[in-house]
Amino acid sequence: MHQPQLCQPWEHRLSRRRLLGTLAGGALATQGEALGPLFAPAMAEELRAEEKQAILIWLDGGLSQLESWDPKPKSPFGGPFRSIATSAPGIEVCELLSQTAKQMHHLALLRSVCTQDNSHSAGVARINRGDPKDRGVVYPFLGSAVAKLLGPTSSGLPPYIWIKPQSGGFKAADAGFLGARYGALALGDGKPPENLLLNPQITPEENELRNELRQRFNTRYAARRRREIADANSYVFDLAQTLMRREDLFDESKITDRDRERYGTHELGRHILQGRRMLEAGVRFVKVNSYHWDSHGDNFNACDSLVRQFDQPFAALIEDLADRGMLDNVLVIVLSEFGRTPKINSHVGRDHWPEAWSVAMAGTGLKRGVAVGKTNADGTFVDGPPHDIGHLFHTWLRALGVPPENMSYDNHGQPLPVANEACSAVGELLA
Amino acid sequence: MQANALQQQFEPKPLGTPLTYERQLCQARHSPCGRFLVASGYDATIQRWDLSQEPPVKLPPLTAHNGWVQCQAFAPAGERLFTADSWGKICCWQYTESEPRLEWSVESAHDGWIRALAVSPDGQSLATGGNDAVVRHWSADSGQPLSAAPHPGKVFSMAFHPRDKALVSGDLTGLIRQWSADSKTVVREIDARVLYQRHNNQECGGVRQIVFDADGSQLACVGQKSPEGGFATGLPCALVFDWSSGKLTQEMQVGTKEDGFAYDAQFHPAGFVMATSCAFPGRGHVWFWKPGEPQAFYQSNTIPNGRSLSLHPDGKSLALLVSLSANGNGRQLVNGQYDGGSARIHILGFSKPA
Known part of the structure; x- marks a missing residue:
């Protein structure tokens, strides 16, 4: 006799059905939440039509600014590595970024970043949410914010895709008060959600019939509910259907040998390449995560290992986006929780340092081949106006065509600025 | 010579005032x-x-x-x-x-x-x-x-x-x-691959020092066993090989995973290995271990964070170079200044030098 068992591990993985269900639930939970009265619908449509996109490379922990974007050779804290010239006259970076140095004419550096947290527990969320003023709500991560503000592109693909090591799933937490609909669809190791692709035993004709049946149910469902609810349901089904039709995005046989060589076969290389493919397909916002950037000990051997793993695929990404003309529409961001201490501790490590660090970016709305802001000669503190993550959120939103000063979310009647209103965009970075 | 006799003869004691330098140093000779x-x-x-x-x-x-x-x-x-x-x-x-x-x-x-x-x-x-x-x-x-x-x-x-x-x-x-x-x-x-590990996305460890004994019959190398990334933890370890066969004859592992890298080592003419390890402030050991013995005859963390050691040619003393640099996240000022760490070299005399 069949005996019901306890749940099986596979049941906890993200399936297509669960994805649809989660999205639908999130949509229902947030039905009626549109951009508020300060955000004119006409502006929203205009923004969406521009097809701006973004890719955020998140180096979890802290990338040492001294071993990357802001080297200080011959200073007390300079470390063992050399600085090298780049394709942008007057800008030097650490020798570990030898490939990226050739693409520097496309990049913009902000070397005067000064943030508020030196711990992982508080820092991750604070940076990712743009450090808004505390209004008793949980703000969205940048990807969710962009998903809300700009929605999907005309590709219809999910607006926020997160490529990460290990497992995937639907990550609603990123969305904060926006609601689950604006969370991230995480692709574990860049792979599609389980059961996303059509079961090969179902013929296209059968699938067509199945969809017709669903449409009939939808129509009957919509007839008894408010239009917003029905629209939300359709929205998430359409997203999933679109992703299902893009089997090619996960077909590794379509990756050329040249791309494999240029991006590298290591984890971050594969994931950044997958990120490029998602951008090419029309995903609005792609986040690529790399973990273990936390070199409290043996920092310089760690950087020699890790920074090079970033350098190779990042340089290839910038080169490809530039060659394809995509940098005109795509915003590229490289971000960490904080920088690392100038001081080298007894374990030859660098600890957390939010006081003076750097962020690299490129693409739409930004100047190219510039380094804005500076640190003092020893690299210990910002020399000149410091810039917090709030300034960067303003800058990035403006680069994407969103005027943050004029826009707010409507959280059930509570107007909430899309970025910290005490900050403003870094004008020297904007094109 | 038995372990206790070795300890009686070679237990190191500080001599004079340590040498100091305002910046961190890597190696002393x-x-x-x-x-x-x-x-x-x-x-x-x-x-x-x-x-x-x-x-x-x-x-x-x-x-x-x-x-x-x-x-x-x-x-x-x-x-x-x-x-x-x-x-x-x-x-x-x-x-x-x-x-x-x-x-x-x-x-x-x-x-x-x-x-x-x-x-x-x-x-x-x-x-x-x-x-x-x-x-x-x-x-x-x-x-x-x-x-x-x-x-x-x-x-x-x-x-x-x-x-x-x-x-x-x-x-x-x-x-x-x-x-x-x-x-x-x-x-x-x-x-000596026990001193290496690919941990997460990072290559960790390595053979940090190689030394021969006086007649060249033994080779010792140091590093850490099971090295990991991030905090770079691992077990300080010296490996001793028979030179003629190339075979590992002994692992000389001390301390805990918090005692980090063994950075330097030297054979004493009396035939034992002297090694030092360094990790976060306050961690790391100095140890003397005669090949063939089951454990070190001298092991101490009273002077931690040893980056390098050098035996004086007369065999009567040892220079132990240590790193003095606190760790910690965020802004830490000392008298309004950002402290960058320093070095100290302890001159240690043996109890009863040969």
């Missing part, structure tokens, strides 16, 4: 004559002390390098000092006078960080290796290149055999390669 102690570090200088006076007199530093100076070696007769830096430069010094003289230098001897340097027993040549994974051979008289050969990994350590015409080099992956004395031919490979 005595000149062959014993009169000079030199130490190099993070500020591209080589610091010198004249030990013939009491207290030791600090001499002007050697200054022609860039980046970090992490390795140095004296010519056997003591007339020259060779140094190498992390920007790829090697220098040959007449170092004994108050005003040192740079005899020759090679600006781009390697592409980047030189991690290891050794001088041949006859003093005619030196070998270097580093992050570019190339073993290079140079004329000691002129700095002219003699040979170059690829290494499978980044070269972290090197030593010439005291009698055989052989050079050994240890790399990040725990591979020790034996070369012909001119570095042109690979003779064999010795497995």
Whole structure:
């Protein structure tokens, strides 16, 4: 006799059905939440039509600014590595970024970043949410914010895709008060959600019939509910259907040998390449995560290992986006929780340092081949106006065509600025 | 000699006031004559002390390098000092006078960080290796290149055999390669891979130092077992190999995973291994262990964070170089200044030197 068992591990993985269900639930939970009265619908449509996109490379922990974007050779804290010239006259970076140095004419550096947290527990969320003023709500991560503000592109693909090591799933937490609909669809190791692709035993004709049946149910469902609810349901089904039709995005046989060589076969290389493919397909916002950037000990051997793993695929990404003309529409961001201490501790490590660090970016709305802001000669503190993550959120939103000063979310009647209103965009970075 | 007898004879005790330097240093070595102690570090200088006076007199530093100076070696007769830096430069010094003289230098001897340097027993040549994974051979008289050969990994350590015409080099992956004395031919490979681990997305560990005993019958190397990334934890460990067979004869592991890398080691003429390890402030051991014995006869963390040790040629004392640099996240000012860490060299005398 069949005996019901306890749940099986596979049941906890993200399936297509669960994805649809989660999205639908999130949509229902947030039905009626549109951009508020300060955000004119006409502006929203205009923004969406521009097809701006973004890719955020998140180096979890802290990338040492001294071993990357802001080297200080011959200073007390300079470390063992050399600085090298780049394709942008007057800008030097650490020798570990030898490939990226050739693409520097496309990049913009902000070397005067000064943030508020030196711990992982508080820092991750604070940076990712743009450090808004505390209004008793949980703000969205940048990807969710962009998903809300700009929605999907005309590709219809999910607006926020997160490529990460290990497992995937639907990550609603990123969305904060926006609601689950604006969370991230995480692709574990860049792979599609389980059961996303059509079961090969179902013929296209059968699938067509199945969809017709669903449409009939939808129509009957919509007839008894408010239009917003029905629209939300359709929205998430359409997203999933679109992703299902893009089997090619996960077909590794379509990756050329040249791309494999240029991006590298290591984890971050594969994931950044997958990120490029998602951008090419029309995903609005792609986040690529790399973990273990936390070199409290043996920092310089760690950087020699890790920074090079970033350098190779990042340089290839910038080169490809530039060659394809995509940098005109795509915003590229490289971000960490904080920088690392100038001081080298007894374990030859660098600890957390939010006081003076750097962020690299490129693409739409930004100047190219510039380094804005500076640190003092020893690299210990910002020399000149410091810039917090709030300034960067303003800058990035403006680069994407969103005027943050004029826009707010409507959280059930509570107007909430899309970025910290005490900050403003870094004008020297904007094109 | 039994362990307790060894301990009675060789337990180290502080002598005098430690030498200090305001920046962190990586490695300390005595000149062959014993009169000079030199130490190099993070500020591209080589610091010198004249030990013939009491207290030791600090001499002007050697200054022609860039980046970090992490390795140095004296010519056997003591007339020259060779140094190498992390920007790829090697220098040959007449170092004994108050005003040192740079005899020759090679600006781009390697592409980047030189991690290891050794001088041949006859003093005619030196070998270097580093992050570019190339073993290079140079004329000691002129700095002219003699040979170059690829290494499978980044070269972290090197030593010439005291009698055989052989050079050994240890790399990040725990591979020790034996070369012909001119570095042109690979003779064999010795497995020290226990000192390496790919942990998460990071390559960790490596053979941090290689030394021979006086008659060349044993080779010891140091690093850490089960090395991990991030906090770079691991078990300080010395591995001892029989030179003729290349077989591992003993693992000399001490402390806990918090005691980090063993950075330096040396055989004492009495036949035991002296090693030191360093990790976060307050961690790390100094230990003396005679091969064949089940445990160290001396092990102490009373002077932690030892980066380097050097036995005085008279065998009566040991210089122990330690790092003094606190860790911690965020802004930490000392008297309004941002402190960058410093170094201290303890001179330790043996209880009853031979």
